[in-house]
Amino acid sequence: MSRVGQNPIPVPENVQVNIDKRGVSVSGPKGELFQSIPASISVREEEEGLVVSRSGNGYRARSLHGLTRSLIANMVVGVTDGFSKTLVIRGTGYRAALSGNNLVLTVGYSHLVEFPIPDNIEIETPSQTRIVVKGADKQRVGQVAAEIRKVRPPEPYHGYGIRYEGEYVRMKEGKSAAGV
Numbered sequence: 001m002s003r004v005g006q007n008p009i010p011v012p013e014n015v016q017v018n019i020d021k022r023g024v025s026v027s028g029p030k031g032e033l034f035q036s037i038p039a040s041i042s043v044r045e046e047e048e049g050l051v052v053s054r055s056g057n058g059y060r061a062r063s064l065h066g067l068t069r070s071l072i073a074n075m076v077v078g079v080t081d082g083f084s085k086t087l088v089i090r091g092t093g094y095r096a097a098l099s100g101n102n103l104v105l106t107v108g109y110s111h112l113v114e115f116p117i118p119d120n121i122e123i124e125t126p127s128q129t130r131i132v133v134k135g136a137d138k139q140r141v142g143q144v145a146a147e148i149r150k151v152r153p154p155e156p157y158h159g160y161g162i163r164y165e166g167e168y169v170r171m172k173e174g175k176s177a178a179g180v
Contacts, residue, residue, distance in 0.1 A: 003066070004065075004066035004070060005053075005068070005069045007069065008048045008051050009049045009051075009069065009073045011049050011050060012028075012076070014028055014029055014080070015027070015028040015076060015079060015080060017045060017050060017076075019043050022036055022037070023035050023036035023037045026075040026079050027079060028076075028079030028080050029080065030079045030082045030136040031120060032079065033078060033079060033136060033137055035068075035071050035072060035075060040056060040060065041053070041054055041055075041061070041064055042054075042055065043068075043072065050076075052065065052068050052072065053065075074138045075137075078135075078136040078137055078138055082136050083134070083135060083137075083141045084132055084133060084134040084135075084141065085132075085145035085165075086130060086131070086165035087131040087145060087149060087162055087164060087165065088129060088131075088162070088163055088165050089105075089128075089130070089131070089161075089162050090154070090159055090161065091107065091108060091160035091161065092160075093106065093108070094107050094108060094160065095128035095129060096125050096129070096130075096131050097128065098125055099114075101117050102114045102116055103131070103148065105148075105151055105152070105162075107151060107152040107161070107162065113151050115147070115148055118144060120135055120137065121133060121134070121135045121140060122134040122135060123144075130165075131162075145164070148162060149162045149163065149164065154167075156170065156172045157171070157172055157174055
């Protein structure tokens with residue numbers, strides 16, 4: 001049996017869970033999320049929380065067991081606390097600012113880059129060189145952060161660009177002295 005899949009998912013008091021044939025819907029203070037459930041997986045609500053079980057012992061059913069449990073657990077955490085990713089901008093003159101429903105990036109191009117903020121995602125710029133992406137859906141928060149980083153990924157010679165907070169960028173040495 002899956003070690004991850006057999007653990008029950010604790011559901012806080014302020015979270016409502018609706019289970020039907022199509023999937024699981026979780027709603028809480030930060031929003032509402034829906035996850036479809038594969039046919040070989042079943043979810044039921046018990047007193048200790050949500051329990052995910054599988055119908056067979058096939059390879060596909062076993063692999064989906066732990067995955068489904070993790071996705072539902074992330075939904076419960078997302079609607080109660082939410083998820084966030086922090087991006088750091090490095091470079092001379094590189095900065096970010098919010099303008100209406102757009103994130104405006106000045107990252108070394110001849111023009112400003114306007115990134116439209118998607119629905120159910122919150123973007124903050126506590127300083128000109130930090131971007132915080134927040135939301136209830138962990139996958140969507142990570143995807144939006146990756147799309148912002150893709151505007152100007154960190155380059156390996158000086159490290160200029162947009163990177164995740166705590167990301168290590170391996171630096172190249174550059175040209176060595178000429179005329180040896």
